[in-house]
Amino acid sequence: MLLDADIKAQLSQYLQLMEGDVLLKVSAGTDSVSREMLLLVDELASMSSNIKVEKTELERTPSFSVNRIGEDTGVTFAGIPLGHEFTSLVLALLQVSGRAPKVEQKVIDQIKAIKGEYHFESYISLSCHNCPDVVQALNLMSILNPGISHTMIDGAAFKDEVESKNILAVPTVFLNGESFGSGRMTIEEILTKMGSGTDASELSDKEPFDVLVVGGGPAGASAAIYAARKGIRTGIVAERFGGQVMDTMGIENFISMKYTEGPKLVASLEEHVKEYGVDVMNLQRANRLEKKEFIELELENGAVLKSKTVILSTGARWRNVGVPGEAEFKNKGVAYCPHCDGPLFSGKHVAVIGGGNSGVEAAIDLAGIVKHVTVLEFMPELKADAVLQDRLNSLPNVTVLKNVQTKEITGTDKVNGISYIDRQTEEVHHIELQGVFVQIGLVPNTDWLGDTLERTRFGEIIVDKHGATNIPGVFAAGDCTDSAYKQIIISMGSGATAALGAFDYLIRN
Ligand SMILES: Cc1cc2nc3c(=O)[nH]c(=O)nc-3n(C[C@H](O)[C@H](O)[C@H](O)COP(=O)(O)OP(=O)(O)OC[C@H]3O[C@@H](n4cnc5c(N)ncnc54)[C@H](O)[C@@H]3O)c2cc1C
Numbered sequence: 001m002l003l004d005a006d007i008k009a010q011l012s013q014y015l016q017l018m019e020g021d022v023l024l025k026v027s028a029g030t031d032s033v034s035r036e037m038l039l040l041v042d043e044l045a046s047m048s049s050n051i052k053v054e055k056t057e058l059e060r061t062p063s064f065s066v067n068r069i070g071e072d073t074g075v076t077f078a079g080i081p082l083g084h085e086f087t088s089l090v091l092a093l094l095q096v097s098g099r100a101p102k103v104e105q106k107v108i109d110q111i112k113a114i115k116g117e118y119h120f121e122s123y124i125s126l127s128c129h130n131c132p133d134v135v136q137a138l139n140l141m142s143i144l145n146p147g148i149s150h151t152m153i154d155g156a157a158f159k160d161e162v163e164s165k166n167i168l169a170v171p172t173v174f175l176n177g178e179s180f181g182s183g184r185m186t187i188e189e190i191l192t193k194m195g196s197g198t199d200a201s202e203l204s205d206k207e208p209f210d211v212l213v214v215g216g217g218p219a220g221a222s223a224a225i226y227a228a229r230k231g232i233r234t235g236i237v238a239e240r241f242g243g244q245v246m247d248t249m250g251i252e253n254f255i256s257m258k259y260t261e262g263p264k265l266v267a268s269l270e271e272h273v274k275e276y277g278v279d280v281m282n283l284q285r286a287n288r289l290e291k292k293e294f295i296e297l298e299l300e301n302g303a304v305l306k307s308k309t310v311i312l313s314t315g316a317r318w319r320n321v322g323v324p325g326e327a328e329f330k331n332k333g334v335a336y337c338p339h340c341d342g343p344l345f346s347g348k349h350v351a352v353i354g355g356g357n358s359g360v361e362a363a364i365d366l367a368g369i370v371k372h373v374t375v376l377e378f379m380p381e382l383k384a385d386a387v388l389q390d391r392l393n394s395l396p397n398v399t400v401l402k403n404v405q406t407k408e409i410t411g412t413d414k415v416n417g418i419s420y421i422d423r424q425t426e427e428v429h430h431i432e433l434q435g436v437f438v439q440i441g442l443v444p445n446t447d448w449l450g451d452t453l454e455r456t457r458f459g460e461i462i463v464d465k466h467g468a469t470n471i472p473g474v475f476a477a478g479d480c481t482d483s484a485y486k487q488i489i490i491s492m493g494s495g496a497t498a499a500l501g502a503f504d505y506l507i508r509n
Contacts, residue, residue: 085124115147124170134185135150210309218245236273244317253340255489287300295308333416352436407421444481447459465497
């Protein structure tokens, strides 16, 4: 038996929801993974009379495909979809059997309308949190469109392929043999990447908004909810709904919740925003803002949206140090937010890259939690304020390395050290540690505004206490502004302020 009693009990409830017969075509050899896969397939077939099994030869062994009787769907699992992918298998069985997916009709129509032949391959690991979203999206697309097929490949079972394709992160997706993308992707993002998103004329034809929010992070979501609750016509344009929160694993400082996870918080933000009928235009990037009779927002696809007021909440991104290991170990020891992730390193040795105010503040903050902090500063002197440096120097568990250049963040499945070059001697050193906090600044996502608005020398939009910018009718909130601290709860507060500011402006004008 491969599945334990609890899982089998849950599974049998799900299998009762199957609406028709499903044929599993199985390609197995004599190796141990094939034997385990056969055990799984036989167990499934023993639990539902709707599941039939047939031996065959597929492109990869061990693998099996999930088909309608008499019609291949193109959904294939190479390896054994247990761990985080077990849900993907259950969903594939239900959806292939005819059960309707929980996806908006508009998205279903978009998938069905795609013409041509598309073969996707996604490399995953069974312990990856981000992989099932991608696998389930691609499976659903295969089920709905006969021109689309998808094979999920467990990297652990197909190590040679992973090595020959140089895959260092999961999920990594290939389309017709060419690299398509990596990391978490929603079905809408995949469709947009394939050129099947919303078309520009559909957006340009929209009636002018009262409040148009640009950016769908916590600041934008909060602004949209506050605006829509006033009963005025509200829209949100977002390159990626959820913003930085989508990239956050554990959140422990969202007041009223002891613990939540980024994607979970984003799902409730989206549900809350949609509750008020806000027009959410996701996966659309704003390119230009201009004040005419209305405020006009031009999108990357050429569409122009009009609104009486605009709230800019395009957030920020952490500046990357750009050394080997940084991207690979992101969320596996490489962190950017000491307030957020510091407690995860309690009792451990960490490094802080950057000796400016944010780096030194982070080091002081972390020194109270972790065993030891090493600060790496590129210049011969720290750039932080003297008071902060004095405080840092008074701490017994901090080492400061000046005039050093970070060379590499090392690790296996997570960070185990950092290499740096002593810029004076040019010698390379390595320190063993468990965490690296990159603190070389936040970059606001405001370049696209050019000089239309007043910004600080760091590019942050300057706002007053009502969230108003120097252009009447244009407000801003969250990490893209000159607000003092950059946190979820703070950006939500400023989103609310900007929406109330915009409403006040509408009443007066
Ligand atoms: C890894 C990580 C962990 C963190 N952990 C925590 C934590 O535990 N607790 C905490 O309080 N804070 C945490 N933060 C900080 C927190 O996520 C931010 O302060 C917060 O998300 C800021 O919200 P925002 O809405 O201002 O911007 P963002 O979240 O950055 O959202 C910006 C939005 O604007 C969109 N956008 C950008 N440019 C354009 C454009 N040109 N056109 C259209 N849309 C655009 C983006 O796609 C996105 O939807 C963390 C940040 C990171 C990166």
